[in-house]
Amino acid sequence: MDLDGTLLNSAKEITDTTAAILRTAREQAGVQIVLASARPPRSVRPFHELLGLRTPMINYNGALVYDPELDRVLLHKPIPAKMVDGILSLAREMYPEVLVSAELLDRWFTDRFDPAYNTETGKLFAPDLVAPLAEWADQALTKLLLLGRPEWLEKIAATVRERFPHQVSMVQTENYMLQVMHATVSKAQALRAVAAELHVKREQVMAIGDNANDVGMLQWAGVAVAMGNGAPEALAVADYITDHHDADGAAHAVRRIILQGMTP
Numbered sequence: 399m400d401l402d403g404t405l406l407n408s409a410k411e412i413t414d415t416t417a418a419i420l421r422t423a424r425e426q427a428g429v430q431i432v433l434a435s436a437r438p439p440r441s442v443r444p445f446h447e448l449l450g451l452r453t454p455m456i457n458y459n460g461a462l463v464y465d466p467e468l469d470r471v472l473l474h475k476p477i478p479a480k481m482v483d484g485i486l487s488l489a490r491e492m493y494p495e496v497l498v499s500a501e502l503l504d505r506w507f508t509d510r511f512d513p514a515y516n517t518e519t520g521k522l523f524a525p526d527l528v529a530p531l532a533e534w535a536d537q538a539l540t541k542l543l544l545l546g547r548p549e550w551l552e553k554i555a556a557t558v559r560e561r562f563p564h565q566v567s568m569v570q571t572e573n574y575m576l577q578v579m580h581a582t583v584s585k586a587q588a589l590r591a592v593a594a595e596l597h598v599k600r601e602q603v604m605a606i607g608d609n610a611n612d613v614g615m616l617q618w619a620g621v622a623v624a625m626g627n628g629a630p631e632a633l634a635v636a637d638y639i640t641d642h643h644d645a646d647g648a649a650h651a652v653r654r655i656i657l658q659g660m661t662p
């Protein structure tokens with residue numbers, strides 16, 4: 399299941415009700431819960447630990463699958479160094495004020511930090527390195543993050559698609575934030591890898607999400623659940639639409655479909 403807009407409420411918390419239902423699903427039904435997020439490991443780990451999970455986590459929309467219990471990387475698909483340089487040079491050439499960040503495994507690099515444009519992770523953790531692009535953008539990187547005015551990002555995304563056709567995947571889940579990853583990255587591919595690691599068949603997987611970056615994961619899973627607060631893209635591919643994320647919707651879907659055996 400996705401985190402923001404799905405498992406977490408508007409206060410970015412897991413409620414006691416949700417935690418209790420998920421604990422029951424794990425203990426009584428043998429459910430293995432996997433968190434799948436655009437966030438890096440450091441930002442997912444507190445929720446992973448709160449729920450007492452021992453499963454791998456899907457990070458960066460699937461660019462990284464990490465097992466925190468064994469400190470083991472199961473899957474990593476970074477953007478090649480040459481493409482990193484080309485995309486960042488293009489973005490800054492078009493809009494010099496666009497904010498540029500990058501993640502490599504669980505480290506955050508940037509050359510300029512502006513709290514006016516921030517991510518949920520950026521509210522909790524400081525950058526590992528604030529330095530000119532030349533000091534860190536010459537290597538393969540897990541994810542690029544461009545932040546700025548929505549119209550800037552739309553034009554940058556269109557130009558990147560034109561200059562680097564089929565070479566990267568991009569997700570704009572917030573109007574001020576553009577995420578750029580390797581072309582083959584998706585939550586669906588990462589979920590497939592995790593299911594294989596856990597010896598779980600596709601038809602035994604239920605995916606829960608709310609946004610455009612969850613669509614592939616929802617389509618791959620045996621049962622697709624979209625949140626009541628979900629984006630149109632997620633709602634369109636859902637087998638079942640559950641309650642709002644501020645009404646414990648993700649946990650209620652687990653209870654109704656898995657614990658109570660309701661047919662979606």
